Structure formats: structure tokens, C-alpha cells
Amino acid sequence: MSVRFYNTTGWVVGIDLHPFQMFVPPDPLPVPMPCFPHLVVVPLSWGFSAEKSKLKNVTADGAPMLQKGHKLKLVPPHLGLGPPHPLELLTWAGVMAGSKTTCVMGVASVTGCGEPLATCLAGFWGLNLDCASPVNTPSGNVFNGNTVRTTPALSDYVNAGMEVVLANLETFIEHCLPKGSKVLKWFKKYKDIKKKTKLAEQVLKYLLKQINKTIPMPSDLEKKIDKAREELIRKLLGGHG
Numbered sequence: 001m002s003v004r005f006y007n008t009t010g011w012v013v014g015i016d017l018h019p020f021q022m023f024v025p026p027d028p029l030p031v032p033m034p035c036f037p038h039l040v041v042v043p044l045s046w047g048f049s050a051e052k053s054k055l056k057n058v059t060a061d062g063a064p065m066l067q068k069g070h071k072l073k074l075v076p077p078h079l080g081l082g083p084p085h086p087l088e089l090l091t092w093a094g095v096m097a098g099s100k101t102t103c104v105m106g107v108a109s110v111t112g113c114g115e116p117l118a119t120c121l122a123g124f125w126g127l128n129l130d131c132a133s134p135v136n137t138p139s140g141n142v143f144n145g146n147t148v149r150t151t152p153a154l155s156d157y158v159n160a161g162m163e164v165v166l167a168n169l170e171t172f173i174e175h176c177l178p179k180g181s182k183v184l185k186w187f188k189k190y191k192d193i194k195k196k197t198k199l200a201e202q203v204l205k206y207l208l209k210q211i212n213k214t215i216p217m218p219s220d221l222e223k224k225i226d227k228a229r230e231e232l233i234r235k236l237l238g239g240h241g
Contacts, residue, residue, distance in 0.1 A: 016131060054070065104129045
């Protein structure tokens with residue numbers, strides 16, 4: 001089954017669960033709702049995003065393509081689907097500050113700038129991992145009409161699912177560990193090391209790409225030698241070959 005690649009013409013539409021301060025007349029005090037549905041609608045071209053994973057030089061239908069793992073941040077509107085209490089403004093500000101939606105599906109065999117490109121799950125429909133309480137959920141429906149397509153392998157779907165599960169498992173463990181405990185400190189160090197390792201891997205890939213541009217690799221060198229030999233034979237034959 002073919003699926004569309006993500007580019008910046010797509011949209012994310014979803015329902016996320018977040019804390020909400022509801023107004024229930026005639027009670028003047030807010031009614032706290034720890035997990036209340038919030039509407040999210042945002043274009044994939046949203047300006048507050050990880051610019052490195054938005055490939056301005058790799059386009060489809062004239063729009064930049066996105067790498068797997070691309071994040072949109074400060075995602076609007078995140079509106080609670082209920083009557084808000086005036087104090088909801090403070091809760092909403094906290095929700096907005098940490099809001100994000102992440103592209104988790106990609107095809108390993110199709111890369112852009114060294115990383116798999118983000119794709120839909122079926123046709124022009126995909127799912128993003130959205131921020132939510134208490135754990136992030138794959139609730140961001142993506143609709144992308146990009147005409148460029150590919151066919152994912154079963155392993156691509158499995159990898160995307162595993163990444164969602166592992167990300168939420170880390171969040172769950174972090175919430176369960178006692179605040180100030182040594183185990184929590186070690187766990188945060190582990191997450192920090194993992195993040196730095198991924199960054200180092202991206203830097204290494206970039207450096208290897210730059211080296212490959214300036215220093216021919218064996219296969220490139222062989223092609224240049226073959227071309228030079230053909231040109232020499234052509235000259236020796238008086239331009240005939």
C-alpha cells in the first residue's frame with residue numbers, strides 16, 4: 001500500500017488530553033479537570049518547529065519535505081472543549097509552553113539529508129505523536145495531499161510503534177520515580193546521554209557527507225578515472241570513439 005510523504009502543505013488535526021479549569025455556574029470556583037479534551041489544528045508549515053528536520057532543499061510538489069522525528073512546538077490553538085473558568089488562562093499558558101506534535105512514521109530506505117523522510121500511515125492520512133496528560137498519545141491526525149508516494153515495509157510500521165511505546169514508557173517511569181531520588185537523577189542522566197548521543201550521530205553524518213563532497217570515495221574516484229581514460233582514448237583516435 002502506497003503512502004504520501006509529509007511536506008509542509010499538510011495539516012495536523014487532533015484531540016489531546018490536558019488539564020482544564022472548567023466554569024460550572026453558579027459555582028464561582030474552577031472545577032479542575034486533569035484530563036480534558038483539547039482541540040488542536042496546526043499546519044505542518046508552522047513556524048515554531050525543528051528547522052533542521054524541515055528540508056528546504058528537498059521538496060515535493062514545491063514544498064519542503066520533513067524528516068521522521070520533525071517536531072512542531074507551541075502548537076495552537078489547544079482549546080479546551082468546554083466552558084473555561086477565568087483561571088484557565090494560567091493552565092492554558094502552561095499547556096501551550098510544553099505543547100508539541102512529532103512525526104513518528106518514516107520509511108528507512110528513503111532518506112533526506114541522511115535521515116528517513118516522514119510519511120503517512122495509509123494514503124494521505126497519518127498520525128503524529130501529540131503532547132497529552134499523563135503521557136503523549138498518537139492523536140494528531142495528519143492529512144497531506146502530497147503527490148509523491150512510497151511503500152513502507154512492515155518493519156517501518158513496527159519501528160514507529162516501538163518508538164511511541166518506548167517514549168511513553170520513559171515518561172511513565174520518570175513520573176513514577178520519587179522526586180529527588182538517586183534513581184530519578186540517574187534516569188535523567190540516561191535521557192540526557194541518549195539525547196547527546198543522537199546529536200553526536202547527526203553531527204557525524206553531516207561531517208561524513210561534507211568529507212564525501214571534498215574527498216572522492218573509491219567508487220567516485222573509479223568513475224572519474226574511467227571517464228579520464230575514455231577522454232584520452234578519444235583524443236588519441238582524433239576525436240573518434
